[in-house]
Each structure stands twice: as structure tokens, then as C-alpha cells.
Amino acid sequence: MNIIEGGVTAAKGFEAAGVEAAVKYQGRKDMAMIYSTRPCKAAGVFTSNVVKAAPVMWDKEVVAHSPCVQAVVANSGIANACTGVQGYDCCKQTANKVSELLDISADAVLVASTGVIGSQIPIDRILAGVEKLVEAKKDTLEAGTLAAEAIMTTDTVSKQAAVQIEIDGKTVTLGGMCKGSGMIHPNMGTMLGFLTTDIAISKELLQEALSENVTDTFNMVSVDGDTSTNDTLVILANGMAGNMEITEKNADYDKFKEALNYVNTALAKKMAGDGEGATALFETKVIHAATKQDARILSRSVIGSSLCKAAIYGHDANFGRFLCALGYSGVKFDPEKVELSFENGEKSILIYKDGIATDYSEEEASKVLASPEVRVLVDMHMGEEEATAWGCDLSYDYVKINADYRS
Amino acid sequence: MNIIEGGVTAAKGFEAAGVEAAVKYQGRKDMAMIYSTRPCKAAGVFTSNVVKAAPVMWDKEVVAHSPCVQAVVANSGIANACTGVQGYDCCKQTANKVSELLDISADAVLVASTGVIGSQIPIDRILAGVEKLVEAKKDTLEAGTLAAEAIMTTDTVSKQAAVQIEIDGKTVTLGGMCKGSGMIHPNMGTMLGFLTTDIAISKELLQEALSENVTDTFNMVSVDGDTSTNDTLVILANGMAGNMEITEKNADYDKFKEALNYVNTALAKKMAGDGEGATALFETKVIHAATKQDARILSRSVIGSSLCKAAIYGHDANFGRFLCALGYSGVKFDPEKVELSFENGEKSILIYKDGIATDYSEEEASKVLASPEVRVLVDMHMGEEEATAWGCDLSYDYVKINADYRS
Secondary structure, eight states: OEEESOSTTSSTTEEEEEEOOOSSSSSSOOEEEEEEEEEEEEEEEEOOOSSOOHHHHHHHHHHHHOSOEEEEEEEEEEOOOSOHHHHHHHHHHHHHHHHHHHTSOGGGEEEEEEEESSOOOOHHHHHHHHHHHHHHOBSSHHHHHHHHHHTOSSOSSOEEEEEEEEETTEEEEEEEEEEOOSSOOOSSSOSEEEEEEOOOBOHHHHHHHHHHHHTTTGGGBOSSSOOOSOOEEEEEEOOTTOOOOBOSSSHHHHHHHHHHHHHHHHHHHHHHHTOTTOSSEEEEEEEEESSHHHHHHHHHHHHHOHHHHHHHHTTOOOTHHHHHHHHTSSOOOOGGGOEEEEEOSSOEEEEEETTEEOOOOHHHHHHHHTSSEEEEEEEOOSOSEEEEEEEEOOOHHHHHHHHTTTO | OEEESOSTTSSTTEEEEEEOOOSSSSSSOOEEEEEEEEEEEEEEEEOOOSSOOHHHHHHHHHHHHOSOEEEEEEEEEEOOOSOHHHHHHHHHHHHHHHHHHHTSOGGGEEEEEEEESSOOOOHHHHHHHHHHHHHHOBSSHHHHHHHHHHTOSSOSSOEEEEEEEEETTEEEEEEEEEEOOSSOOOSSSOSEEEEEEOOOBOHHHHHHHHHHHHHHTGGGBOSSSOOOSOOEEEEEEOOTTOOOOBOSSSHHHHHHHHHHHHHHHHHHHHHHHTOTTOSSEEEEEEEEESSHHHHHHHHHHHHHOHHHHHHHHTTOOOTHHHHHHHHTSSOOOOGGGOEEEEEOSSOEEEEEETTEEOOOOHHHHHHHHTSSEEEEEEEOOSOSEEEEEEEEOOOHHHHHHHHTTTO
16 A cells, blocks of 8 residues: 555546635635546445535435436535525535536535535525636646645645555555544544545445445544534545456455545544644544444543543643543443553553552653644453544634634 | 522531641642431432542442441542542541541441542541541531532532421421532532431432432533543431421422422532533523433533533524534434524523524624523424533633643
8 A cells, every 4th residue: 555645636537626715704715626537436424413414415315326426516614504495405506507517417416515504505606616616627636735725614734645556456546635623523424525536346335345434434533522414425436547346345345445444544633633723633542442342432432521632732641531531431341450551652651550540750741741643542451452533632722713613 | 498598507417517638739628527416318329430439439338238327528639539449448547537536337427539530548638637527517507618618629619509398397408519510421410419408208219319300400411521430419318307207209209309309400500500611501401302311312412512512602603503412412303393592581582493594683692692591492393391401611711720630
């Protein structure tokens, strides 16, 4: 597997664009497009929230029933959620416009929105934006970056990742982009994520690989515990790599899953580390759990705890909060057997063992916690399973950003 | 039912004290005692956290197996959690000291701690504190207030409530105190709560009434989603009111339950409104839900949402976040049927109906949200059940308090 530069335009045949459409704010890119010169197999995972944004309802239809997908249009600024019939009609009009301009079927167009919930989309600006996007789209890495920038809301950096693998002697590329960074607690994808690949694969396996992988990547991220109305992760596969289509779970499928895991993990970590107001990526790895599900629940419980997050922000080795968060996760265990360490890639400090604190140095522990990437390693001593979850610290800025997000 | 002044010393035969013992900090009351001149029936509910503080383990034993309870000793500053054998031994020594000084059985003594997890209790200071407490205890309302102050950690005000009811022509009094105000997301009680009553009632009914009532009072509070290792709520009943002992679920039992509900609700609301860094009590009432459990889950989901809490802090009528929090609660419903209003006791503003925003005034909504007690009223239009949950807003100060709580 070869890690490369780029995002949604890394794979063959994909173009992208990011333009200013003044959907809500002036003077910033706020609409993005992804286009494949050939029709794609599409798969997607969407929010489990009962309150689903209009684009989520539109996309679920398209992914389930359309023979192929060829374009995605996304906007930031307004989420088009809680917008009733008018909101859904807006998706339809957007798809119709893309259909007309690109000469593809309207049901080959996915739409996505992120931003404030409850406001109506200014459809005229969106349609004008679509014209600009069609005009601007290119297959360059830079075009991919412009698209990644256009979907940002409170994100501070754009998020892309790409890899190449070899299948049948052909180079297969997979790239993607995503955006956070608040209302992030995916139960079925992230806020918005888009993956493109030139692999040839059956629609069924594409969906299965995506659904399965999300469990250990995007669904292991939490910024604030709020599962959005708009969570969407879609993957488009146009087959242009020229490999023999993957239609069964063979070694090639496994290679693809590995590539998918790399890109999704990279994007998920970028999203967590750029959580609203974050000063650090806060990773929790639980090892030797009795079951995989236990490991997931335990690690998510820690990275989701406001008190653990605040301790990371304060560089305070207040390990009791971490034990506490493990304890209320719902998983049964013996606290006396747990070992807890703080790590930063260079150093690992054992903090808690045999039911009590070790004689660690507060100063050294605080130094480790002051790193931009902090890991809490939890050894349950119960079995062989492990899982990793990603979040961020809780800072003043999270409150600032969210106390008046709409203004 | 007659609402009266006072707390744990309101009922006949109860004494209390609050003294300085320098358990962790100098110059503040940090140990409290409750003492009944007669042996009491005791009942309790405790944290569901797998990681249980030593005093929780001690108290569960006592409540389950001791024939009676006559004293409670509590300290703030150190939680005595994650402290192993030494921590449990500390509870035993404390109880022994009380036993010796008050000439009661050691297993008639409950102990409770709150504060930093993971540090060991300085037992010498605790034992010296017990001597002071025994010396200082009195049956005055002021003594109750001193005790309520001594159990505070990051609380900004002490929390007490008391009522009187009449049973068999006798005046029965029930009073209580509690403390928050972080790591508050009770799954079986609050951080620390103590109730005293002079009613004569069987131990079984005392426990049943308490367990049942907690579901709709303390367990409907969340400050930060973190269920503590120390959550404890105990009630002592000494029978000194002189009523005929309640041994069955008759009208007298119902009267007692009503009194219990009043005191617990009052304490729970005080705890929520004084959540760490809070500037407002944030109440969510869900009406016309299909089931009682649905109503509880929905209302708790809203008051637990970081984004809803931040919106309250910012006085921002960002209603989409409230819909979103209802949507990810796990309860199924049709978003088009939900009605959502913001209220402050004087005014009620309908914000969302028929799947979209009403044409409410942002200015007026913001004014309502700037009140010290904000209520979100959610009408599900699905049935006849309702529930109320209490939390607080999320402010800079929550982060400040928790980023370096130990220093």
C-alpha cells in the first residue's frame, strides 16, 4: 500500500471543484462538486438520527435505487435539515440542474449539506453555484483541495487522504475528503465524507466493505457526543483502474478493505484532531478486552467524557476520571486488573495499576499530556480484543464556537 | 404538604455538623456529620459505575445488612475512589472512630466522600475531624446548613430542602441536602445526597419509595454526562414523628412518596442549576410521548447535549440542535409532528411545528433563553406520557473548572 498526496481527485477519472456561492457567508468557498467521467457504483452510510436532513433522504434513495452515480454536489453554511417539503424539493432542483448541465440522469446526482439546522436553503444561489462548479471542475489535486476546503464549516484545516494499491497488476487508487468538526459523534458515518476510487468492484461488496469499515473508523470518533442530522459518507467507484471486477471476498477484496481502512482511519483522525476548539488529538486504545464490542464501548466512553477531555486540555493527569469513564461505559470489569498509561508516541507512563496510582511523576505525565497527539492506553487484562477511538480535548473555544454558532 | 426551611436537621431527633478538617484544602469546611438520637431505618441508591469508591462499597454493605443506621460522616476534597484496600480500610477506621465516640455500632455508620479520584485519604485528619464533628453536632437548622456547606466541592451554593406532611394526626418532617456539581449524570442517585425523616416506615417500603422516586428526580439530571464513582443517596428514618409505622402501600405511603418527590425534585433542580460553570437551569419537559420511558430518554437526550447546552449559554435559539438531540436519542418518532417551544415561566414561544421553523422573533426567543431558568417544552403528539429532565448550560467556566480541577 502506497500513501500518496491528494483526495477525491487522486483516482483516475475524477474531477472536483470548490467555489464561492454565498449560500450563507460571503467571501469563502461554500460549494463543492465531485464528478466522475464514467458512471460509478455507489455505496453510502448515513446518520442514524431520526431527524434526517433532506439531502440524507435524497441520497439514501439514490444509493439504494439508482443504477449508477456520477456527481456529488455539497454545500456548507446551511444543513437543509428540519426544512420540510421545501428542503427536499431543493435537493431535487439541485440534482435537476446538475443533470441538465452535465447531461447525466438526475438520479445519478448525490447532494449533501452541512451547517445550521432549520434554515431554508437559498435555492437560487445553489443553482448559480452549480453552474460555477460545472465550469470550474478539474481532475487536478488542487481541484480536490478546493473541494475539501469548500465543505468546511468550523474546521480549521481541510482533510484529505489517498492511497494506491495494486490489483491484477493495475494501480488502483482510493482517495477521500471529509469535514467535521462539531456535532460529531457519528453513528453511521461522519458529518460529511466522500471517497472516490477507480477500482472495479460490485456494488454489493462496495457497500459491505464501507459499512463494515465505518464501525472501526468514523464511528469511533466523537467530538461532542452529538450525532448529526446530516452524517453522510459515500464512496464512488468508477472502475477505471482496469482491474477485473471484484465480485467475491478474495485477496483483492482484502487489499481494497485495507486501503479503505487506511483512508478512513486517516480522515477520522484528522476530523477528531480538528474537533471544534481542539488543541490535541485525544486517542484511547483499549487492549486485551474480552470482546471487540467491549473494546469499542470502553474506548468510546473515555474519549466521549467531558471530564477526560477537559483533563487533556488542562494537561492534568487526573487518571481517576479515565477510570470513571471506563466504569460507567456499561462494560463489566474488575477495576483492580486494569492498567492505564498516558502516551505521546515517544513516552509511555504507567499511571494506574493494581487498583491504585503508581508513583508516576506528575510533571512528566503533564508533559506527555501537553503533546498534540495524546494517547491513553488501557489494558483490561481480560482477553485478546482491542479497539481505538479518537476525540479531542474540551477547550474554552469549543464553548465559544458553539455558544453563538449562527451569528 | 407544607414546604419549610431547613435540611437534614428539619426532622425530629436529627443533629448535624460541618467542620474544617483540612482533608485537602485549608480554610474551608470539608467534613459533615448527620446523627440521629434514635436508630434509623436506612435505604440507599448508589452509583451504577463499575468503578465504585470505597465508601460506596462500605455503605452498600451497611444499608443491606445492618439492622439500623444512626450516623453519617462525609468529607469533600478527596473521593476515596481508586484507592484499593487502603481506601476501604479508611472507611472502617472512620466508622470505628464514630462508633467509639458516639457509643453506637460501627455498622450503624455510613461514610461518604467526594472530590478528586485516585488520591488516598489522610486518615489522621479524618479521625481528628470526626472528633470535631461529634463535639459540634446540634439539632438546629444552622447546623444542617453547616453540614450542607461542608459537602460542597465546586458547588457555588449549598442545597437543602424540607417539607412537612400530616400522617395519623402527627406532623411528619422530611428534609435533605445534596451536593453536585461536576461528574453529575446520576444513574442511581446523585453525587452525594442525604435525606432524614422522622416518619415511622418499614425498611422495605423506605427503600422501594426511594428507588422508585430517584428515576424521575435525581436520575433525570445531567451536568456533564459523567456518572461518578461516588454517587450516593441515602435516607434515614427514625420514627420519632410517632405515626403508626407504614408497612403497606396505603394513602399514608402515597403522602410520604409525594413529600419525597418534592424534596428530591427540589434538590435535583438545585443541583442542575448549580452545575459546574452554569449560568442557567436548563429544563426539558417532554409531553405526549408514547411511553414514560420514551419521555425520559428524549428529555435526557436534550439536556445532555453539549450543543444544546452551549446554545442556552449563548442565548441562541438554534432549535435545530434540539431536534437533532431528540433524533439521536434512540426513540422513534415523526419529526413533522413534533412541536418545540422555549419558555421561561412568563413566556412561551413556539419555535418549530409541522417540520419547519415558525416565524418566531429571534430577539424574543433570545430574551427567553437569557432567563436564569430556561425550559424547552417538546410536544411529541404521540401519546399521554411526560417527563422532565434538568441540566445546565455549558460555559467557559465549565472548561476552566475542569481543565485543572486538582490544582
